[in-house]
Amino acid sequence: MGKADADGPELPDLPPEWGRVVVPDDAAALAAEAAQVRRELRGAARGRTRRPALAYPALVIVVALLTTIGGLLVATWPRTGRSTGLTTTTPDPTPAGLAGRPLPALDLVDAGQAPVPLRGLLPAVVLLVDGCPCPDRVVEAAAAAPPGVTVVTVSGGRTPTGPPPPGVRALADPAGGLRAFVNLPARPDSATVLLVDRGGLLVRVVPAASTVEEYRADLTRLAPAATPTG
Incomplete structure (x- = not known):
């Protein structure tokens, strides 16, 4: 059995949009709802824990990709003084x-x-x-x-x-x-x-x-x- 707290003088005023709130006489009646709340809290906590664990492999992959791209750029970038012809110039004879x-x-x-x-x-x-x-x-x-x-x-x-x-x-x-x-x-x-x-x-x-x-x-x-x- 429970009684509505909106009519009782012992409870503070609650927001009207909550509707009629009933407080049971026996707290055991709320066991099922408490278990559901605990499950939801544990699920939220696991989600927060997994996100950093998943972020680390993603970071490794990003670094590997950047390193590979950088190596390709260094290998293919034109360098100053690199000869593009097939012939060489013989230096002028010295004394x-x-x-x-x-x-x-x-x-x-x-x-x-x-x-x-x-x-x-x-x-x-x-x-x-x-x-x-x-x-x-x-x-x-x-x-x-x-x-x-x-x-x-x-x-x-x-x-x-x-x-x-x-x-x-x-x-x-x-x-x-x-x-x-x-x-x-x-x-x-x-x-x-x-x-x-x-x-x-x-x-x-x-x-x-x-x-x-x-x-x-x-x-x-x-x-x-x-x-x-x-």
């Missing part, structure tokens, strides 16, 4: 690489525009003065050259730089073939020196000679061998 190479058979011109085969002047010290007349370097070379070694100056354009010092042959290279052969830039403050033996091989190339002392020791290698007497 060290020129040593031992044969001098090309070039015809230069003298002051009268007459052709002069360069190989006909060997052995020789050839000074490329197309960037700098460098008269001091020319005089030093002429003084240091051993007997039988020709000192040749080669200027650009169609006429040689002159007049040359005594013992020096002044020639011009209108086509620039000798400068192109050594593949070294002309310098405004120094001459390029080529030391060529009697067989036409380059003994040494000095890209920018500032003094004869840089190649004086190699001049003896150009001197013709003495003819034995008997």
Whole structure:
């Protein structure tokens, strides 16, 4: 048995939308409803517990996907300096690489525009003065050259730089073939020196000679061998 609390003076006023509330005399009558409430509470608690447990595997999957995508981007992203062609460029020869190479058979011109085969002047010290007349370097070379070694100056354009010092042959290279052969830039403050033996091989190339002392020791290698007497 129970009685309505809405009519009793012992209970506080309840919201009218709750309707008529009956309080049983025996609390055991509410056992079934209490059990139902406990089941609902336990179900809600289990749901809150499962959500973090399910979130962890999902997080692992997301991280794995991001790592895979990042690796693919790194592997396929174009890199600076990566060659896309199939051919490679051979570097220009260096002075060290020129040593031992044969001098090309070039015809230069003298002051009268007459052709002069360069190989006909060997052995020789050839000074490329197309960037700098460098008269001091020319005089030093002429003084240091051993007997039988020709000192040749080669200027650009169609006429040689002159007049040359005594013992020096002044020639011009209108086509620039000798400068192109050594593949070294002309310098405004120094001459390029080529030391060529009697067989036409380059003994040494000095890209920018500032003094004869840089190649004086190699001049003896150009001197013709003495003819034995008997």
